[in-house]
Amino acid sequence: MAQKPSIPKGTRDFSPLEMAKRNYIFNTIKDVYALYGFQQIETPAMENLSTLMGKYGEEGDKLLFRILNSGDFLSGMTAEDLTESNSAKVAGKLCEKGLRYDLTVPFARYVVQHREELALPFKRYQIQPVWRADRPQKGRYREFYQCDADVVGSESLLNEVELMQIVDTVFTRFGVRVCIKINNRKILTGIAEMIGQADKIVDITVAIDKLDKIGLDAVNAELAADGIPADAIEKLQPIIKLSGSNAEKLATMREVLSGSDTGLKGVDECEYILSKLTDLNNAIELDLTLARGLNYYTGAIFEVKALDVQIGSITGGGRYDNLTGIFGMPGLSGVGISFGADRIFDVLNQLDLYPKETVSATQLLFVNFGEAEADFCLKVLAKVRAAGVRAEIYPDSSKMKKQMSYANAKNIPFVAIVGETEMAEGKVNLKNMETGEQQMVAPDNLAAIIKG
């Protein structure tokens, strides 16, 4: 046989079982999004490169997959263009379109393009693949799904509150225990203002994050090594040692940041959000080391960690002002979350949390003994399918053993055997594949037994 065909590196096929699990994840998230009034949109896989370029930093531009212009893409290019060996410049002439890199920029583009049709605030969710020409590695793919929900056009913190409720509900439905961490960009800005080291905020959060591992002295040494002056490090001590309940942390921060209006605004926002979230099933915790998307977020920052599996953040998000400004529509604030489908898939696998019924496909297989028997089965099939049972007949009258292997391979829980005896009685011999038990069942009673 010829060499097996393959797929591009960093991409995946999803088997029936994987799809059933992924559908369970997506459907759970979709249901909860809908429960909170979010509506689904979809945007094209291809966007104009003018929409995508410059939105993800220089590194991001390099990771865009570009689509070769169709037709005679070389026309209009000079010999000079082509022999320059300047890939970036040549790419600009060869390609006008690229594959979606995330769902946020297409969403911003959508809002601006369709602004006349939209009722603001616009609460949308979107579950689609994105593509990045990253170096593939364990858990990092070149094609993967994002599951985003965003509210645009409202500055109310109730949006943050509801997004955290969504996170809590989704993971409760999955049966995954999580810790929701929140922070606020304004608090981080306040800290930087306070110590006069605006450009060092990332270094500071990175160092603080190591407290548990390396201890206070080592953290202070690292801060000094980062070039932060001794008096600033001194001022940071209450923040590095911050602990206790959310209320205690907020009280400390309010004191430490008393000189920064922005910082206090951040404390107020956190306090408001936490005060509305007293009924969550999962813990929610103020965590100053949370600095994701720092160049991007302007208010609340969220991250979700699974408690029972060692894995990175499985959901994240935050508030960004001026999302649509890049497309000429300033002044719209947005806040959103994104569930990490691939990591959630791994978590549910590791904890074996998929409900049995969501990953079961066919419930009943009719064995095929020949045309007369098949004719009988087709009538019964019509009946059970009308009752909502997922059922099939083995299409060929192959050997019994082969048909039973098929039932096993497909994990089908019930097999109906119809031979001459059964036809004469007008019944089917129903075998429970788990217990091995067999019983004669009238067609009208089949669906009820199979549905348990």
Next chain:
Amino acid sequence: MAQKPSIPKGTRDFSPLEMAKRNYIFNTIKDVYALYGFQQIETPAMENLSTLMGKYGEEGDKLLFRILNSGDFLSGMTAEDLTESNSAKVAGKLCEKGLRYDLTVPFARYVVQHREELALPFKRYQIQPVWRADRPQKGRYREFYQCDADVVGSESLLNEVELMQIVDTVFTRFGVRVCIKINNRKILTGIAEMIGQADKIVDITVAIDKLDKIGLDAVNAELAADGIPADAIEKLQPIIKLSGSNAEKLATMREVLSGSDTGLKGVDECEYILSKLTDLNNAIELDLTLARGLNYYTGAIFEVKALDVQIGSITGGGRYDNLTGIFGMPGLSGVGISFGADRIFDVLNQLDLYPKETVSATQLLFVNFGEAEADFCLKVLAKVRAAGVRAEIYPDSSKMKKQMSYANAKNIPFVAIVGETEMAEGKVNLKNMETGEQQMVAPDNLAAIIKG
């Protein structure tokens, strides 16, 4: 404001309402596929060009969207390569990957690549977008979804029977009256054999198809103009004039094709399939002019026409032998169908057949009068959402008029108004937006009223 951003020609954004309608279509099809034991898979948007090239004819190769190699894609190209102005050759060096053109070739690739994991017959369905660099025009897009189901690894005609039952069930669920047309490639081959004009079979079906419009004499004249000899045209007369019930047509064909083993095999196959399909809700009709995918199909050919809307075929399919032979795994026969989602969308729109509940999003909006009222509403919201009601609170305490416009724009059927009076009573004032009727309702009774 800057110029509005746009999307590549031939692509589309889908609004919340369009998505709700499309989800209704996809979910209906998915449910029926699952009822017949088909399981979903997904394949990557990008395939290696070696997988795609040469599978869709020369014209198809030109319509592939190619992905520029990432990194320094010019390295390894000589100045000569680049200045040849030979787009096809240069494209071959610049690109190794292309976007999926249909779901059939990726499915064949999937079957070969994963053959060790598969239990044959393999019944898979797949609902994903495909991309073609076609000239965009009304109803033809560069990105569109296909909804395919195929059985591979079984030659049994029961597969054809079940696929037609699926078609019948899906359109019955949609409430769309259709005519299912079937033909068989072997019958067409038999006709060609019989008149000794194997290469003229397409011309013949095209001419016959015009009988109703232009009459027998004109059809015969066209056949002559196509270069078909008079004696062959004479032999074709019973076929051109073929009419009556399926049984009558089959009897005629059996007589006409008595000299062709292949032709008679085709008649047998049609007869078997039709004999098992006597209980359909829709008409099924033998139609010899059906010649879709003639280079491709080897047995049954299907097509579905809507009876109440003027539009092309809305579903099609057929049997193809040796699907996986192109990837080095010969001898596997397949049969499949593909629902045309975009056309079905148009048909359901024209006939206004979307069930109301499938296109409704938020069911209940809480008006926001300020923080105290919002706090009260958040508790009620938790209650109704737990009962499965899709509900939201307007995030800002904006003017009542603005909040009511939002409810109208989003087509929300119920609005809950909570002010001081309601809070004092521990109730909400529920307004039915359709009738204008208002009533005071206890939080525990809300969900039941809204769910009707």
